[in-house]
Amino acid sequence: MEFIREVDGGFSILENVKVSGAREGKYGVSVILAPNSTASAVFTTNKVVAASVRYTKNVVKNGIVSAVVVNSGNANCFTGQKGIEDCEELVNLVSKDLKIPASEIAICSTGVIGREMPMDIISKVAYESISKLGSDAENSLAAAKAIMTTDTFPKEEAVEVTLTSGEVVKIAGITKGSGMIAPNMATMLSFIVTDAEISQKAIKQAVKKAADLSFNMIVVDGDESTNDTCLLMANGASGVNVEKDGEIDSNFQEGLNHLCINLAKKMARDGEGASKFIEANVCGAESFEDAKLAAKAIVTSPLFKSAVFGGDPNWGRIVSAIGYSGCELDQNVVTIAIADEDDEVDLVRKGEILAFENTPYLERAEKIMQSKNIAVNINMFLGDGEATAWGCDLTYDYVKINAEYTT
Secondary structure (H helix, E strand, O other), rough: OOOOOEEEHHHHHOOEEEEEEEOOOOEEEEEOOOOOOEEEEOOOOHHHOHHHHHHHHHHHHOOOEEEEEEEEEEOOOHHHHHHHHHHHHHHHHHHHHHHEEEEEHEEEEEOOOOOOOOOHHHHHHHHHHHHHEEEOOOHHHHHHHHHHOOOOEEEEEEEEEEEOOOEEEEEEEEEEEOOOEEEOOOOOOOEEOOOOEEEEEHHHOOOOOOHHHHHHEEEEOOOOOOEEEEEEEOOOOOOOOOOEOEEOOOOHHHHHHHHHHHHHHHHHHHHOOOOOOOEEEEEEEEEEHHHHHHHHHHHHOOOHHHHHHHOOOOOHHHHHHHHHHOOOOOOOOOOEEEEOOOEEEEEEEEEEEOOOOOHHHHHHHHOOOOEEEEEHHHHHEOEEEEEEEEEEOHHHHHHHHHHHHOO
């Protein structure tokens, strides 16, 4: 889309935003400072909820967030009242140092569940992070690195968006996530800041729509975390309002969707132990909801993910996953294809099986399955519903990582 331009630098492209990150061993702390920002967030739907999520939900209700403090290495989940007290202690530390009301500071955590926060270490690293606050690209990268757990690389993204009015706004964000990734958010923390002006009502709609098309469409292992948070802050530094007659500028929403989708895809690529990236595209479904069900089922299926790892074009696992997804399906008309950067081949075309043994279709499919990036393209021929989901293969290394997670 011509009105969206990807740029380097992460948060450094934004005015009046300072960020930082510091780490000691497995414990990291990032701080994002964007004073007096209108804010909204979406959270995990898990019934076991981290203390930081409970705390931040109350902060976001007020509609204004000026700073976020994020710790890695400990989830602060299933920690009872002590977990809330630890949130308050960390928030008060930031509040005092940055002279910001505690009521405007959000907090997030990621790491091992069921262990009390090592506040002596976390507080020390938090002080170090605050002392490094800055607006350079290096600061943004340091913030992205400090929140990593099993991630193998930092994840940040920035875009400039030309609105339908011709005015330009900027959006930047960082995220973390590698395992415990499933729809309805993931073991992910995502922090996004825009210099646009936007109302509380509109920002709530914008972040939910973007999350539904991105973070809620990725799967690594099908496990849903207790800590998921996607927070969007608008500091208004550009002086450009992205609403007109109560509606969000369509280009702004598309720009936000684009940024979130790119961040989500980075998480899927970085799935624990992953060696291949999967994109599932479904069209021709009876509805958007049906398309979502089918796409998610494909990237969630342990059998298909294992087949991708082994390079096996076992399309039966694809159609089986669609079949149990809950969507409407007519096996007599469905088309199933797989593709990489160089080739696309139909395995089933309008219900007719093409990929028999010793056929060119199967030979091409086997070659495609050796690629690092594999697309599954489904046409249901039942309607105009379409959706895309992203995931990765299931490898021996995934089991190894999670077999040794707390040891």
